[in-house]
Amino acid sequence: MKLKLLIPLVAVMALLGLLLLGLGLNSRDLPSPLVGQPAPAFTLEALEDPEVLLTEQDFIGEVALVNVWATWCSTCRAEKPLLMELARGGIPIHAFNYRDERDAALRYLEMTESPYRTIAYDPAGDAGIDWGVYATPETYVLDAEGVIRYKRIGPLSRQLLLDEVLPLVEKLRAEQLRAEKTKAKQARRTS
Amino acid sequence: MSRWVHLVLAMLVLALLPAGFALALALGEPLEFDSEAQRQQYETLTRELRCTVCQSETIHESNAELASDMRRRVYRMTRDGMSADAIVDFMVARYGDYVRYRPPLQANTALLWASPFLLFVGGLLVWWQVMRRRSRPDDEPHFTDQERAALERLRRGD
Structure with a gap:
């Protein structure tokens, strides 16, 4: 009889526990189905020059970051010093200028330094859908083969870089080196 | 006083107009x-x-x-x-x-899909328990000897 009295208490505690768990979850932390997939194809004008057409091939070749940004996105502005550090550290960063105006974007990059190596201009968010962009800023890590290995929705932080992004970049670079070595070995063997 | 109310109303309408236009644009694309x-x-x-x-x-x-x-x-x-x-x-x-x-309906959503049925079955179980307890009268009332004597006295109307 005494045990039965405890049932409502246990039920309420269980419910509260569930709610507490729910509080800790970030509904924006969604797993991206694109991780492990090759970089989606696109054809866009370069931000600096409408005559130049860029495709996903311009992003591929070495381990690189792809950052989605816009001038109207204040979080992107806040994130930029970190990207600058990465760029200075020798990590190539490509970018989508997302749903932005060319003039505004160019002026912004003129006034401050640009961390980006290649910038694809995506005013209508076309490539955005193909790349599964939710909202700016977003950052992808591509391996040397152009496979998406990581995606971050929202701004990067120093902690995130140290914990997740930089170790991954190191690992992917090592993989790339290994792949190149075996390729060279095979080439020597066949010749 | 009523002039103030009008002013506030007018400002409210003005403030909400752009939202209305945006909605019309978004929904009314031909x-x-x-x-x-x-x-x-x-x-x-x-x-x-x-x-x-x-x-x-x-x-x-x-x-x-x-x-x-x-x-x-x-x-x-x-x-x-x-x-x-x-x-x-x-x-x-x-x-x-x-x-x-x-x-x-797939492995990681199975619980989500099953939850209404699980809740229904749970409810049925509770209902069944309650009904069973209610329909079964205590067949053997337990009285002490004193109580029995008291009841007997009442029945006789002493």
């Missing part, structure tokens, strides 16, 4: 389709796909820019003759299962 089936497909799909930035809205009702991009893409793919399944698969491949408002 769209042309090759067939009624295509229109049906577009209308159904935009109500079954979730706007991933404004998570409790479908792309049909959302004003977010991403939603309008997604609507445009659904429209274009529909016009190109893609089937509803192919379009949903396209979105799922990019945004994950989360983009569907109607989750598919």
